[in-house]
Amino acid sequence: MRLVALGLMSGTSLDGVDAALIETDGEEIFRRFGGLTLPYAPELRAALRALLERVSMGGGWADDPALEALTLRHVEAVQTLRGRYPDLAVDVVGFHGQTLLHAPERRITVQAGDALLLSRATGLPVVHDFRADDVAAGGQGAPLAPLYHAALLRGHPGPVGVLNLGGVANVTLIGSAGAVHACDTGPGNALLDDWVMRRTGRPYDENGALAAAGVVRDDLVERLLSDPFFALPPPKSLDRLTFARALDAVAGLSAADGAATLAAFTVEAVARTVLPERPRCWFICGGGRRNATLMGGLRARLGVAVEPVEALGWDGDSLEAECFGFLAVRSLRGLPLSLPGTTGVSSPSTGGRLSCAGLVPPRWVR
Numbered sequence: 001m002r003l004v005a006l007g008l009m010s011g012t013s014l015d016g017v018d019a020a021l022i023e024t025d026g027e028e029i030f031r032r033f034g035g036l037t038l039p040y041a042p043e044l045r046a047a048l049r050a051l052l053e054r055v056s057m058g059g060g061w062a063d064d065p066a067l068e069a070l071t072l073r074h075v076e077a078v079q080t081l082r083g084r085y086p087d088l089a090v091d092v093v094g095f096h097g098q099t100l101l102h103a104p105e106r107r108i109t110v111q112a113g114d115a116l117l118l119s120r121a122t123g124l125p126v127v128h129d130f131r132a133d134d135v136a137a138g139g140q141g142a143p144l145a146p147l148y149h150a151a152l153l154r155g156h157p158g159p160v161g162v163l164n165l166g167g168v169a170n171v172t173l174i175g176s177a178g179a180v181h182a183c184d185t186g187p188g189n190a191l192l193d194d195w196v197m198r199r200t201g202r203p204y205d206e207n208g209a210l211a212a213a214g215v216v217r218d219d220l221v222e223r224l225l226s227d228p229f230f231a232l233p234p235p236k237s238l239d240r241l242t243f244a245r246a247l248d249a250v251a252g253l254s255a256a257d258g259a260a261t262l263a264a265f266t267v268e269a270v271a272r273t274v275l276p277e278r279p280r281c282w283f284i285c286g287g288g289r290r291n292a293t294l295m296g297g298l299r300a301r302l303g304v305a306v307e308p309v310e311a312l313g314w315d316g317d318s319l320e321a322e323c324f325g326f327l328a329v330r331s332l333r334g335l336p337l338s339l340p341g342t343t344g345v346s347s348p349s350t351g352g353r354l355s356c357a358g359l360v361p362p363r364w365v366r
Contacts (some may be wrong), residue, residue, distance in 0.1 A: 003091040007325030010098045012167025012240040016040045019077040020321035026329035035318030038077045055100045071114040075121040094328030095128040102239040109141045119357035127328035129353040134338045139345030140237040143170040146182040146342045148323040161279035165288025182342040183234030186269025191262045199255040208293030214260030235344035267297035281305040285316040
């Protein structure tokens with residue numbers, strides 16, 4: 001059955017809410033309508049960052065007022081996007097929530113947000129909590145986009161890599177025989193964003209200009225790459241704050257040299273990721289595709305074509321939100337959200353929870 005799903009994603013970059021509409025049966029994508037981004041106000045972004053740090057130190061989160069503000073921003077995203085398509089009947093919302101902690105080695109993953117409030121405020125059924133079942137079954141719980149990438153790339157010759165440069169970087173490999181593999185590669189934009197905020201007060205390095213003006217400290221890059229994470233075989237995943245101490249390693253550098261070194265760290269982590277096949281081309285999504293220093297570094301190190309996903313006709317700003325609309329429909333159908341090759345789970349794993357806030361469950365819910 002074809003459903004219209006509205007996907008929501010608030011990523012580890014803490015920059016805002018992405019929302020997108022797709023029509024899908026959870027296996028094929030019949031139409032991608034479009035999307036939008038609602039940025040977080042600086043106050044909300046700061047509150048969420050403080051909450052992240054508190055949770056990482058073992059603090060609580062359930063009653064934090066930032067989470068209601070977060071959910072209401074998602075409500076606003078849903079209603080704004082529905083307003084752009086007034087004649088389109090939305091069947092379900094896929095609500096990822098804001099990741100506060102991701103520690104699969106302890107079988108913990110926390111994506112915060114009030115699904116019942118979202119359902120009540122929008123009058124729509126909401127699928128949420130996508131990662132917990134995979135983690136409980138021994139998987140990494142991330143990344144979850146690979147099956148959506150594979151659906152979009154159906155018929156495209158492999159091996160091909162799709163690299164998401166969000167707060168954390170992750171890769172999907174579609175092999176020459178169609179097998180799907182994935183893992184987190186290391187930091188994406190998070191370290192750069194935090195460094196630039198700390199040293200300049202700006203939220204990110206626009207177009208990579210600050211990093212481009214700096215000199216890379218190769219010795220520090222090698223020191224950062226000695227972290228045990230990089231010796232682990234895929235599949236593997238990270239928390240946003242896993243490499244937060246890297247900021248201490250570059251603390252004595254100028255703003256530009258620190259940015260250049262952290263950008264090189266992100267690039268080198270991608271280049272050294274061991275995959276079952278070497279992609280013949282790479283397509284880049286996430287905010288990092290707009291960073292010319294990261295893109296130039298990837299082209300130099302990977303030695304094959306590296307292009308933004310727009311080269312495929314995709315919308316790189318909406319891609320992850322589309323993904324969680326797609327996964328919401330898969331969840332409703334009981335289809336897997338993750339595979340042994342994408343998260344390391346022992347067998348294909350479904351997941352997600354349905355919240356209807358007093359609504360009669362739709363007739364198509366299994």
